[in-house]
Amino acid sequence: MHSSPKKNLPEDICIVLGGAAGQGIQTIETGLTRLLKQSGYHVFASKEYMSRIRGGSNSTQIRVSSGPVAAPLERIDLFIPLDGAALTHLCPRLQAASLVLGDRANLPAYPGLIDMPLTTIAQQAGDHRYASSVTIGAVVGLLGICLELLDDYLQQRFSDHPSTIIAGNRVAAAAGYQYGQKLAKTGTMQFELKALASVTGDLLLSGSEVIGLGALAGGCNFISSYPMSPGTGVLTFLAEQADEFGLVVDQAEDEIAAINMALGAWYAGARALVSTSGGGFALMSEGFSLAGMIESPLVVHLAQRPGPATGLPTHTEQGDLQLALHAGHGEFPCLVLAPGSLQEAFSLTRRAFDLADKYQLPVIILTDQFLLDSLTNIPALDLHNLQPHQQFVETDTDYARYRLTASGLSPRGLPGHGAGLVCVDSDEHDEAGHISEDLVLRTAMTDKRLRKQSELLQDAIAPQLLGSDDFHTLVVCWGSTYHVLREALGALKGLPVAGLHFSQLYPLPPQATAWLRQARQLLVVEGNATGQFASLLEQAYDCTVEHRILKYNGLPFTVEELKQRLQSLLDAPD
Amino acid sequence: MHSSPKKNLPEDICIVLGGAAGQGIQTIETGLTRLLKQSGYHVFASKEYMSRIRGGSNSTQIRVSSGPVAAPLERIDLFIPLDGAALTHLCPRLQAASLVLGDRANLPAYPGLIDMPLTTIAQQAGDHRYASSVTIGAVVGLLGICLELLDDYLQQRFSDHPSTIIAGNRVAAAAGYQYGQKLAKTGTMQFELKALASVTGDLLLSGSEVIGLGALAGGCNFISSYPMSPGTGVLTFLAEQADEFGLVVDQAEDEIAAINMALGAWYAGARALVSTSGGGFALMSEGFSLAGMIESPLVVHLAQRPGPATGLPTHTEQGDLQLALHAGHGEFPCLVLAPGSLQEAFSLTRRAFDLADKYQLPVIILTDQFLLDSLTNIPALDLHNLQPHQQFVETDTDYARYRLTASGLSPRGLPGHGAGLVCVDSDEHDEAGHISEDLVLRTAMTDKRLRKQSELLQDAIAPQLLGSDDFHTLVVCWGSTYHVLREALGALKGLPVAGLHFSQLYPLPPQATAWLRQARQLLVVEGNATGQFASLLEQAYDCTVEHRILKYNGLPFTVEELKQRLQSLLDAPD
Amino acid sequence: MKAQNYDRPNIDIAWCPGCGNFAILKILKQALAELAIPPQNLVITSGIGQAAKTPHYLQTHIFNGLHGRALPAATAIKAANPQLTVIAEGGDGDMYGEGGNHFMHTIRRNPDLTHLVHNNMVYGLTKGQASPTSQRGLVTPLQIDGVCQEPFNPLSVAIALNASFVARVFVGAFEQGVAVFKAAIQHHGYALVDILQPCVTFNKLNTYAWFEEHTYPLENSHDPGSREQAFARACEMERLPLGIFYRSQDRKVFEKQLSAYREDQRPLYQRPLESTKLQNLLDTNRSL
Amino acid sequence: MKAQNYDRPNIDIAWCPGCGNFAILKILKQALAELAIPPQNLVITSGIGQAAKTPHYLQTHIFNGLHGRALPAATAIKAANPQLTVIAEGGDGDMYGEGGNHFMHTIRRNPDLTHLVHNNMVYGLTKGQASPTSQRGLVTPLQIDGVCQEPFNPLSVAIALNASFVARVFVGAFEQGVAVFKAAIQHHGYALVDILQPCVTFNKLNTYAWFEEHTYPLENSHDPGSREQAFARACEMERLPLGIFYRSQDRKVFEKQLSAYREDQRPLYQRPLESTKLQNLLDTNRSL
Numbered sequence A, B: 001m002h003s004s005p006k007k008n009l010p011e012d013i014c015i016v017l018g019g020a021a022g023q024g025i026q027t028i029e030t031g032l033t034r035l036l037k038q039s040g041y042h043v044f045a046s047k048e049y050m051s052r053i054r055g056g057s058n059s060t061q062i063r064v065s066s067g068p069v070a071a072p073l074e075r076i077d078l079f080i081p082l083d084g085a086a087l088t089h090l091c092p093r094l095q096a097a098s099l100v101l102g103d104r105a106n107l108p109a110y111p112g113l114i115d116m117p118l119t120t121i122a123q124q125a126g127d128h129r130y131a132s133s134v135t136i137g138a139v140v141g142l143l144g145i146c147l148e149l150l151d152d153y154l155q156q157r158f159s160d161h162p163s164t165i166i167a168g169n170r171v172a173a174a175a176g177y178q179y180g181q182k183l184a185k186t187g188t189m190q191f192e193l194k195a196l197a198s199v200t201g202d203l204l205l206s207g208s209e210v211i212g213l214g215a216l217a218g219g220c221n222f223i224s225s226y227p228m229s230p231g232t233g234v235l236t237f238l239a240e241q242a243d244e245f246g247l248v249v250d251q252a253e254d255e256i257a258a259i260n261m262a263l264g265a266w267y268a269g270a271r272a273l274v275s276t277s278g279g280g281f282a283l284m285s286e287g288f289s290l291a292g293m294i295e296s297p298l299v300v301h302l303a304q305r306p307g308p309a310t311g312l313p314t315h316t317e318q319g320d321l322q323l324a325l326h327a328g329h330g331e332f333p334c335l336v337l338a339p340g341s342l343q344e345a346f347s348l349t350r351r352a353f354d355l356a357d358k359y360q361l362p363v364i365i366l367t368d369q370f371l372l373d374s375l376t377n378i379p380a381l382d383l384h385n386l387q388p389h390q391q392f393v394e395t396d397t398d399y400a401r402y403r404l405t406a407s408g409l410s411p412r413g414l415p416g417h418g419a420g421l422v423c424v425d426s427d428e429h430d431e432a433g434h435i436s437e438d439l440v441l442r443t444a445m446t447d448k449r450l451r452k453q454s455e456l457l458q459d460a461i462a463p464q465l466l467g468s469d470d471f472h473t474l475v476v477c478w479g480s481t482y483h484v485l486r487e488a489l490g491a492l493k494g495l496p497v498a499g500l501h502f503s504q505l506y507p508l509p510p511q512a513t514a515w516l517r518q519a520r521q522l523l524v525v526e527g528n529a530t531g532q533f534a535s536l537l538e539q540a541y542d543c544t545v546e547h548r549i550l551k552y553n554g555l556p557f558t559v560e561e562l563k564q565r566l567q568s569l570l571d572a573p574d
Numbered sequence C, D: 001m002k003a004q005n006y007d008r009p010n011i012d013i014a015w016c017p018g019c020g021n022f023a024i025l026k027i028l029k030q031a032l033a034e035l036a037i038p039p040q041n042l043v044i045t046s047g048i049g050q051a052a053k054t055p056h057y058l059q060t061h062i063f064n065g066l067h068g069r070a071l072p073a074a075t076a077i078k079a080a081n082p083q084l085t086v087i088a089e090g091g092d093g094d095m096y097g098e099g100g101n102h103f104m105h106t107i108r109r110n111p112d113l114t115h116l117v118h119n120n121m122v123y124g125l126t127k128g129q130a131s132p133t134s135q136r137g138l139v140t141p142l143q144i145d146g147v148c149q150e151p152f153n154p155l156s157v158a159i160a161l162n163a164s165f166v167a168r169v170f171v172g173a174f175e176q177g178v179a180v181f182k183a184a185i186q187h188h189g190y191a192l193v194d195i196l197q198p199c200v201t202f203n204k205l206n207t208y209a210w211f212e213e214h215t216y217p218l219e220n221s222h223d224p225g226s227r228e229q230a231f232a233r234a235c236e237m238e239r240l241p242l243g244i245f246y247r248s249q250d251r252k253v254f255e256k257q258l259s260a261y262r263e264d265q266r267p268l269y270q271r272p273l274e275s276t277k278l279q280n281l282l283d284t285n286r287s288l
């Protein structure tokens, strides 16, 4: 590892791997990020892939850095195309300084391509299928990480394989490593990464994993869902934990079953989650309204992808905001949270269960493919006070589920827990939960339900200011655009501009008002085609958004792109 | 009939009948409105009923007037309770001047009740089940309508019954008539109704019927729906016309099947309608998004009732506006129309088919139980130029369904009509309609779809100003509150207040801007608990709504109630 | 226990006089009483329709959810707390129409719950449209030329799906009704009871008299252990056999197979959060 | 006509090498060619999944709608224009899971369409979760302890619903496949072809070899006219018979019963608006 600091060398390099599904990109990503983190580097990986099982053109971007980073870049420092399609697909992003490594035997001619004979090396190690280990070895060698770590990793990774496979991969990786080291010596790639001992003990988690962990920390013990990208990852993660944590996991026959099961589960005292994407959530719209009417807690993970309809199943978008805000017929309160980072994805998911339970209403965690499929190192997740704040009561004989109260909240009983009877009804109902057509009661019950909305504001999450508070221009963003805006603003230093990131989208936090008033110029950045949040902002805070910076081609914003678009819009400082 | 005009006598009387389901209120309403209209009176009837087949407490209000009226009143001039529950339920609305007629034998004691021995009279005519005819006879007698008309009516009404039943009903009605005439002579009820020859030839139609007729006039030839109050009436009406008009009518297994059938039907060249209510539409949310993606025309009749969930199935509300505006995941244009009157319900439904076809997008007709169950006389429905403006083309071999065009509109071909192949796809697709993950194309296709939204504004329906344009206060309403606001404002004459009724809710018509700017005070009247349209208005026109006049107990606004609530809010004129 | 223990005082029942639903309510109370199931231990889920109002008319915990969705709610309730006795109840439209997909897949799961379907062969609450079980030719306000689809045969479908308990009763036969309800509730696994019920208001074809004429009890010799026999009997359409068509004890029960109950029998709400395990999970992630 | 007439040039097929879907595409093209159905007269509807991409890979009109919803679209297309040949195609998850309710009720309607279900006993596109037809014990990323539900038996359910044509084929048997596809397309009414198809990527249990071993052709002596025989054969689980299980010609076809086609055979799009009738309808309303 380079221990003597040199001047002006990048402390942040961006590695991109591209190839067809089935070529091992995922394996390489997993190995590299783990090894880099374990060596003390900050890592951040994000993916682009197609909706197919084999073939197509996928890529993964891995940022390796001396400090925390969590946004995608346009720039590519090291590019490893595994097939010709990857080269074609990504070469527009290559610059003079980009290093391109690849197996000349499998690639079309490309000027500047440095030959890395993956197949040959792998075959020499015993099997062409060891190519991924060669690649991992090469990068790790190039970056000067110690070979032992790599070796340990491979032994662990292949521990349940026959010993010949373990040995073959080790040999292949070592050969790749040598290749990488040799390349490093040529000085083709110059960088100055600082390894930090503290980082080696960090967690390394993906978006889907942190949502799953947040659910576990929130006491989730019931998951009913129907698979749908990109919401499936959370479901898979929790299924893997089911035995250990005693979770009930059910793959439902359809999304309608999933949400109605979740409501049944909450009714009986479980803490249930459903994970889905826009189309699946659209199908749950009626069930979502049922949660409102029976005042059931519910947590929905809504993982966005580009729509309408089937759209682009494996890409990213922030296009389902309005759906999340207005799903379900009739009027009832709900809470919509959109985490900006993986840390926040954990904490908000955890919190979602407690808030759903406390306010007896449905909570949506609004994420997207970009956030869920990204991976980064995280020092810690907040596990303090790990007790679910369960709010149910033991009932007595005159228990009535919908007692009219000043706060709108009625003690929630469970069937079989106490002497009372717990009746919930999708029709308008009386205090005992029985069907009623008393129109005075109708108004009272509607008011009761809506009162919870104002109560809810007590727990509203303030938006986070990015930058200093002496701004003229304020750039608003929400959900997964947090890091990219943060980094883009960082690159605009000196200008009177700050960012404001919302992670509570409904009800909107009152704390935002002062910041929004202060702005002379208001911009909104979001990953959709119409500026859904911008419209919401204008209505809720009576402000005017001067420009909407939108992207909707299925990819997340990159730092450079956003920086440039912001720059072109910024008022000259006065 | 009173032919000599007397001074100060009401030209508008309000008859209310109340009783249990199964007691014949519907029969009486049908008979009375028909006879009154045929005698030259303007009539308007609206209903309140419970979600049960027998029993409960239902009522119908029939306004009889010398001029057109179409809004519910609080006032009751003539009340006929058929059971004790009706008396209890409605007596809060009775005033000193209200005449209460009822069968003392079946009712609890009530001061001022004038005995109308329905059962006895009916039994004397041969069967207690003739009571409805007695009641019709009594009212008709009281109002001085000619007996012959009544007799003709009964013969027609019972034409497919055995002659004893016809005869029995005629005898019963005649006896009721005598009773009514006798009562009239006592002068207990004074009024001055003017019969107009022109009215006798009017149409007499309910909301559900005019929507159905509008669909027929729009070329609708395919209806797939799942029954759900209050959306079922349209379905039933069209089913009755199926043989005559060659319609395909299918009762689907669920709402999801219904909307997907409708889309299949449009694809194959039919003009399809689905009729449903909030909960059913929530289930259609994914299919609605499919219409957006495949750019299919579609007409959805969304008949609102109070929610959330099952709510109050037979009552009214305007609570599904936000759902209508934002249903479906992803971003795509649509059109939301909300008729204010029965005439408009016809014309907008007719128009919906042409606009859906022209712009290749889904159109929602947003009504409610109040509008659908009301009944009034209408001089005529506009049948001119009755040709559907069918927009499909005959394809040739290089036909591509999603040709990128400046307007966003691509010629729509039909399978089997021409040499080309018509491919539609819920995934993002290329011009030919085949699945694609080309991200440049993704942006182009999104832009293409959204371009139609601006095109659509060319056909935007301007809101209608109610009253004179020198207002200070502007009261905005939408959908079925048109007539009640109109009449309430009429009663506030002299004040600088006007109304503005929107029947196009999305995209909002630009023509409203000037009116809204002019208002010093802006009020919004709507039948929900949160003021959904008011929020929309604020966002879209950058205006501030000073007060939201809301009602959400399941009943429509009445003229007196709205007048009084407006009065209390009106700025003093300066 | 007595059937009266399940009475709810002062209730206004929304059914038409003479409706078959009253008999079902009575059979249900009697069966529950004979099995001595305390209301505090019983949950009835239902959808929307006249039949689906039933749980409001007796003393029990109620989850009266959406039209067609009683089964998923019931399955989840049982899975979250297997100590409860769970019944899902509703009409033929509710359960075989809107809820048809849940019908099939709940049978595949085989949770330990009882499925009571009031089969009046019509949509009652929405005023008389055809239901999936309506007979060919039935004229309704929507099917003005008469129903032209094959009537849905819940029994043959349940048997095809290898349901573990499949029965049909008629409200006119109280004793058999009580016996079958009891057997269904006691059955360990999913139990379907299709209940023939006249709708006196909207179904003028399938009246009490019609049912009397078109039903008969399965012979004692009928072997409910034979799936093929059961299927053959279920396909009889001229006259409908009544009784237990099929019963199998060997099918695994859904909630019993959940790993959540492998070592711990407590309902989910009684369990603490596994914080140590969570901590361990994170710790593992920190190393290679 | 030749199978090649259905080829679409220059397409990038998204299936994995070796997938059974390729064989299905080939069988389909061959059957269409032998029946000489012009692409201009053929509509294939599909849902979402690997199987549901099939229509993109041949020359035809396509309605590639939502996951699970190919059947309602197909039924409506046929009803709006009975002159078209209509096929609904998709995977086992698509058709029996998400779309299960339409499966049942489409059979009840009996429209004249062909229902091709690629049954790979797994969810392919979403990466290997269990499908309704997955065998007990199959371990997947979601069913980590193995599938514990009764596999869905599409044939027995279709027969229970009195479907008019019920068949199963295996992609490994090309000739039989073509013959059955042709018979299904020619059948007048709803025709189900459940197609056993290995998913080489995600289903390591039900491989080509497994299917070879666990399937056999129905004997010539099998009488497809007998519903009970068909049911018994459909219930065989050890080894799965292949061929036409059941066929009945006497069921009425959905669109034939629609009053819209009683006197007029034209597709709906060719008909003028009935303005005189509408005028008459209004005129009638004006009088008593």
Ligand SMILES: Cc1ncc(C[n+]2csc(CCOP(=O)(O)OP(=O)(O)O)c2C)c(N)n1
Binding pocket: B226, B227, B228, B229, B255, B279, B280, B283, B310, C048, C049, C050, C051, C052, C067, C090, C091, C092, C093, C094, C095, C098, C118, C120, C122, C123, C124, C125, C126, C131
């Ligand atoms: C999603 C949805 N669609 C439609 C309805 C309207 N609806 C209520 S009950 C019912 C059918 C009732 O029939 P059935 O289930 O047979 O019960 P019955 O009244 O005959 O007992 C329908 C269609 C609804 N409440 N929700």
Ligand SMILES: Cc1ncc(C[n+]2csc(CCOP(=O)(O)OP(=O)(O)O)c2C)c(N)n1
Binding pocket: A226, A227, A228, A229, A255, A279, A280, A283, A310, D048, D049, D050, D051, D052, D067, D090, D091, D092, D093, D094, D095, D098, D118, D120, D122, D123, D124, D125, D126, D131
């Ligand atoms: C409403 C909805 N839910 C979920 C999905 C995600 N999804 C796409 S394909 C699929 C299952 C595919 O399995 P199958 O139908 O068996 O097809 P295969 O890929 O195996 O051919 C799922 C769950 C979706 N597209 N839409």
Ligand code: SF4
Binding pocket: B053, B054, C014, C015, C016, C018, C019, C020, C021, C050, C120, C124, C125, C198, C199, C200, C201, C202
């Ligand atoms: S409508 Fe029919 S099913 Fe409903 S309560 Fe009345 S008789 Fe019974």
Ligand code: SF4
Binding pocket: A053, A054, D014, D015, D016, D018, D019, D020, D021, D050, D120, D124, D125, D198, D199, D200, D201, D202
């Ligand atoms: S995932 Fe399976 S079914 Fe899909 S293409 Fe690959 S092998 Fe075929």
Ligand SMILES: [Mg+2]
Binding pocket: C049, C091, C092, C093, C118, C119, C120, C121, C122, C123, C124, C131
């Ligand atoms: Mg019914």
Ligand SMILES: [Mg+2]
Binding pocket: D049, D091, D092, D093, D118, D119, D120, D121, D122, D123, D124, D131
């Ligand atoms: Mg499959």
